[in-house]
Amino acid sequence: MTKAFDKLGDSKAAGLTFSVDASPEQIVAFGNATGDKVEQKTAEALSGLSISVAMAADKPLKDLDTFKNTRGAGKEVTPDKSLRVSYLLADKKGTALLEFRQVDAKAYVRADAKGLVKLVGEDPAEVDAVAEDLPTELNPVKDVLAGKWVAFDLQELADTAKKPADAGTPAPSGRPTLDPETAEQLAVSLKDVFSRTVTFDDKGKKDGAEHLLVSAPARQLTDELLKALKPLSAKLPEQFGKLPTKVPDDLADTRIGVDLYLKGGTFSSATFDLAQLEPKAGPGSTFPVKLAFNSSAPAVQAPTDAVKITDKDIQNATLALVSAAAGEAGGPGAPVGAGRPGTPGKPLTDAQVKELVGLGMPEQQIQVFSRLGMDYEEIKSLAQEG
Secondary structure, X not given: OHHHHHHHHHXXXXXXXXXXXXXXXXXXXXXXXXXXXXXXXXXXXXXXXXXXXXXXXXXXXXXOHHHHHHHOOOOOOOOOOOOEEEEEEEOOOOOEEXXXXXXXXXXXXXXXXXXXXXXXXXXXXXXXXXHXXXXXXXXXXXXXXXXXXXXXXXXXXXXXXXXXHHHOOOOOOOOOOOOHHHHXXXXXXXXXXXXXXXXXXXEEEEOOEEEEEEXXXXXXHHHHHHHHHHHHHHHOOHHHOOOOOOOOOOOOXXXXXXXXXXXXXXXXXXXXXXXXXXXXXXXXXXXXXXXXXXXXXXXXXXXXXXXXXXXXXXXXXXXXXXXHHHOHHHOOXXXXXXXXXXXXXXXXXXXXXXXXXXXXXXXXXXXXXXXXXXXXXXXXHXXXXX
């Protein structure tokens, strides 16, 4: 089994697709059984929904610096130009709702805003209404709402993230990692738990693939995992948070299983019934999901019609969104300028800008707030609060 998964890293290309295999009827029935009613329209939108990831490189994926660097905390982020990757959210017809691509250290994003709004049961016409009211600072957002490809340089963003904290931005924290000794102890503990609780049943072949049922008693597995992790909890990175002290009371005392399929000794797909984790589901309720692997993923190419945006465009758009949200409709207590985005405030003097920068607010952020209608005192108040 371990060799089957190791082969994934030996490939130069890989594609993974997670999909909702439950039918609309199964989704509705599952919702009724658990008390979370699901409308038929929503169930139809969820059924067949998928998230696909495709990766390709000139060398085995396991040898890419991108994956090697995840094991080092605090390392500088350098986008790997040898890696081409795409993420795609699609409906059951295969229509792209949201797509992200990375090619030659540049990122490309496109969204079907109306399709996404429709997916959650809202009126797609709201997208046009929102786009019409957006200020100039949010032109990149307008492009996204219009369904255009937008492109930005990942290296520029990485360089911005590496700027020292004297620019008014806190330094990013390192990735959560384990020291080698703790990692080895954890691996041994987990291997011991799985060897005693997990079983593998050969179910023969299905559609030309080897079928294995991997199962374990839910409460016992969870309890033993918590006991195995407890001695190491003090050594785990703080980003992992505190571990539970006991097994959740509502976790079913039943055996849960996942169906694995292998072709040519390589992992092909896995199916899992989410109803196994829901004690209210009851007999007959089912909510199958699937994870499929493809070692010959389609080539990831850069779109030719993407609108280029810079890291400053992204920062301006983000700041404008935050400011507008904070003072939506100019409500009580909201900053005066935030309620009228796009209406410039009184120009700031060089001395005022210098003082605000001295309080820890980046000059770019100061200018954005000013263009959104906030005056010196309002911006100063935000800088002091920050």
